[in-house]
Amino acid sequence: MAIEVRDGVTVIDGEPQVLVTADYPYYRDDPSVWRDRLIAIRDVLGIRVITCYLPWRHHQPTPDGPPDFSGESQGNRDVVGFLALCHDLGIQVVAKPGPFIHAETNYGGLPDWVCPKNNPAIEAVLDSAGEASNWLGDPLPAPLAPLFDGMVTQWLNATGKEVIEPATWPNGPIILMQIANEGIYTSGALPLSAYDYSASALAFYRDRLKEWYGTVEEYDRLHGTAITDWSDVEPPREWTGPARSEELQSYADWGRFHAEYMAEVYHRWSAAVAARVPVVVNLNPPAEHHHSFDDWLARVRPEIWDGINYGFTNWMGVVSANRDSHARYVTAAKRAPGPNLEENWGFSKLYDPAYADGTTSYHQTLLALAAGATGYNVYTGVNTSGWTADLDDVHESPYPDCAPIDENGEATPKAHTLKSMSDFLTLHGAEFLESRPERAGAYGLYLPYAGIAAFSPEGSDAPQLGRSLRAYHERCRAEGVDYALVELQSATVADLAAHGSVTVPGGPFMHRHVQALLAAHLAAGGSVVVDGPAPTLDEELRPCTVLADALPSAPAVVASRVRITHGHADAYLRVHPDRDVAYLTVLTQSDHEGAVCVELDGRPIELITAKGGAALLRLVDGELDDFLVKGINTYLDSAVPAGVKHGDRIHIADHPADLDRVGGRFRVS
Numbered sequence: 001m002a003i004e005v006r007d008g009v010t011v012i013d014g015e016p017q018v019l020v021t022a023d024y025p026y027y028r029d030d031p032s033v034w035r036d037r038l039i040a041i042r043d044v045l046g047i048r049v050i051t052c053y054l055p056w057r058h059h060q061p062t063p064d065g066p067p068d069f070s071g072e073s074q075g076n077r078d079v080v081g082f083l084a085l086c087h088d089l090g091i092q093v094v095a096k097p098g099p100f101i102h103a104e105t106n107y108g109g110l111p112d113w114v115c116p117k118n119n120p121a122i123e124a125v126l127d128s129a130g131e132a133s134n135w136l137g138d139p140l141p142a143p144l145a146p147l148f149d150g151m152v153t154q155w156l157n158a159t160g161k162e163v164i165e166p167a168t169w170p171n172g173p174i175i176l177m178q179i180a181n182e183g184i185y186t187s188g189a190l191p192l193s194a195y196d197y198s199a200s201a202l203a204f205y206r207d208r209l210k211e212w213y214g215t216v217e218e219y220d221r222l223h224g225t226a227i228t229d230w231s232d233v234e235p236p237r238e239w240t241g242p243a244r245s246e247e248l249q250s251y252a253d254w255g256r257f258h259a260e261y262m263a264e265v266y267h268r269w270s271a272a273v274a275a276r277v278p279v280v281v282n283l284n285p286p287a288e289h290h291h292s293f294d295d296w297l298a299r300v301r302p303e304i305w306d307g308i309n310y311g312f313t314n315w316m317g318v319v320s321a322n323r324d325s326h327a328r329y330v331t332a333a334k335r336a337p338g339p340n341l342e343e344n345w346g347f348s349k350l351y352d353p354a355y356a357d358g359t360t361s362y363h364q365t366l367l368a369l370a371a372g373a374t375g376y377n378v379y380t381g382v383n384t385s386g387w388t389a390d391l392d393d394v395h396e397s398p399y400p401d402c403a404p405i406d407e408n409g410e411a412t413p414k415a416h417t418l419k420s421m422s423d424f425l426t427l428h429g430a431e432f433l434e435s436r437p438e439r440a441g442a443y444g445l446y447l448p449y450a451g452i453a454a455f456s457p458e459g460s461d462a463p464q465l466g467r468s469l470r471a472y473h474e475r476c477r478a479e480g481v482d483y484a485l486v487e488l489q490s491a492t493v494a495d496l497a498a499h500g501s502v503t504v505p506g507g508p509f510m511h512r513h514v515q516a517l518l519a520a521h522l523a524a525g526g527s528v529v530v531d532g533p534a535p536t537l538d539e540e541l542r543p544c545t546v547l548a549d550a551l552p553s554a555p556a557v558v559a560s561r562v563r564i565t566h567g568h569a570d571a572y573l574r575v576h577p578d579r580d581v582a583y584l585t586v587l588t589q590s591d592h593e594g595a596v597c598v599e600l601d602g603r604p605i606e607l608i609t610a611k612g613g614a615a616l617l618r619l620v621d622g623e624l625d626d627f628l629v630k631g632i633n634t635y636l637d638s639a640v641p642a643g644v645k646h647g648d649r650i651h652i653a654d655h656p657a658d659l660d661r662v663g664g665r666f667r668v669s
Helices: 031-044 079-088 146-164 199-213 216-223 245-273 292-299 323-334 358-371 413-434 448-453 466-479 493-497 512-523 546-550
Strands: 003-006 009-012 015-017 019-023 049-053 092-096 174-178 312-314 340-344 375-379 442-445 484-487 501-505 527-531 562-566 569-575 581-588 596-600 603-608 614-620 623-629 643-646 649-652 659-662 665-668
Touching: 003 174, 009 174, 015 413, 019 413, 031 079, 049 079, 079 092, 079 146, 092 146, 146 245, 199 216, 199 245, 216 245, 245 292, 245 448, 292 323, 292 448, 292 466, 312 323, 323 358, 323 466, 323 484, 340 358, 358 375, 358 413, 358 569, 358 581, 358 614, 413 581, 413 623, 413 659, 442 466, 448 466, 466 501, 466 527, 493 512, 501 512, 512 527, 512 546, 527 546, 562 569, 569 596, 581 596, 581 603, 614 643, 623 643, 623 649, 649 659
Parallel strands: 019 049, 019 375, 049 092, 092 174, 312 340, 340 375, 442 484, 442 501, 501 527
Antiparallel strands: 003 009, 009 015, 562 596, 569 581, 581 614, 596 603, 603 643, 614 623, 623 659, 643 649, 659 665
């Protein structure tokens, strides 16, 4: 039986599926309840794939002996037995061996004996000021430093040989492996100045420069410098107010270094495990500061990962109530095809009280799928209550506080919401993925500008990327249209043709082949909008006006097939390429009251949802088929009889409740 990932979609034996998963931290529960909790995830939530970290500090607390994967030293270390139980119950697994996991564990799941504070021979990650980058006060080890690299390799070799290989599908439950966590050390959204200025990282940086530029002389020509040896090159540490294009190049280099640094770590760690299943990662979305999109975009470049598959998480606020959270979340979902590998379904005390009600997560999960995600994760599916202080000495039991299955194994109201979603996507998921999003255009990412803008202050006239993208996102949202993201340096003419209108950031230089690509798109009848000045130089800073010469005086205007005519909500449409089938997602904002009115191809659709609620409709031959509509949000004290009106068909609950129809069968809950 074959497992593969095609364009971000998990495919099992040739069958694509929406990857619906729930995390179960076995290491936080007593083994006596493992079977009961797994059965609850499978039968009550309708989810047949779990994710689970393998905490290094839990399985190998001291360096004096090999890791314990069989529970000889402590029962909940028996991950081999846990995986065998999953296989026996027909549950598949995404295994996550770290080495860093976060997961609210001490030192992010790393053992204390790899901390540079405890072993000064281990090199620390350094920031631009030369200070150690810390995790809750403890310095983090530099990933490329030889001593730590060897320790990580031993750990990942052991998990690969003793845990993952014996449990690999089809003889075991493991179908995918996730490496690292939210970047490397939950650091994917940090500023480019936050890391890594350690000696091992700078050696890698200078090796990359040599690979990119070939000779010191060429480097000097493009940077306006006079170095005589690669060891003389220093990375940027702060904004120096560069005035010429040559002076911008080191910032672009540092952004490119971050992308290749992350790729290098991913490949080293994946190779150490040597898993026979596809490898995924889970990037956290951009952060909140003014250059956060640029930090993130410079670093997150799936096009160069070569066999490592994109995935993302959501730990950045309530999307239905916060515009910044919405923009950051959508960017993560659109950056590349892949699943949401951690959606908060259980933490209200640690993150935001809105998560006490499942509507918050329901809205966000449907938004991710509408924006381009190929799956979602329930983090966590179960409350747990059986861990020791050496694993986590901070958080109170249960962990989390409000999961769909509580610490006694009982279903909470969230379970009913998840079961409806699971059933809907089990029935329609493959068709949903085949259906193509209706989009009004695309934003073209020119990544050298991200490295520059990540250092430039607000109001700077330096080239921009992240802030330009954010403005484009807000314009599209205000106009009620969807859009795509396209990475320009790896794109083809066909990639651009799929989107018609393409908006790109302006600036003094742009790769010659990118300018030619955009000019070809224009020549083929497409539209290009340059947000800023058209480039007049190529990547080697030689004159190049290919794009400027091809630009028309006015861009084309693209109309949308779906629009909100009444109410504070967002709408997304997917249309099947071969059948008269469409999927309409409507996401109600937290401040909305009353009906939401949508117009699709001129036909009205009326929805009644709770505040912050959402709906997913399947339309066949222009008529309403199955649907999910959320009518209850206890956090916002919003309870309405959920309903949908399409043409002469009206379906509405007879009391305040959610209303679903899956496989033609109605459910009110």
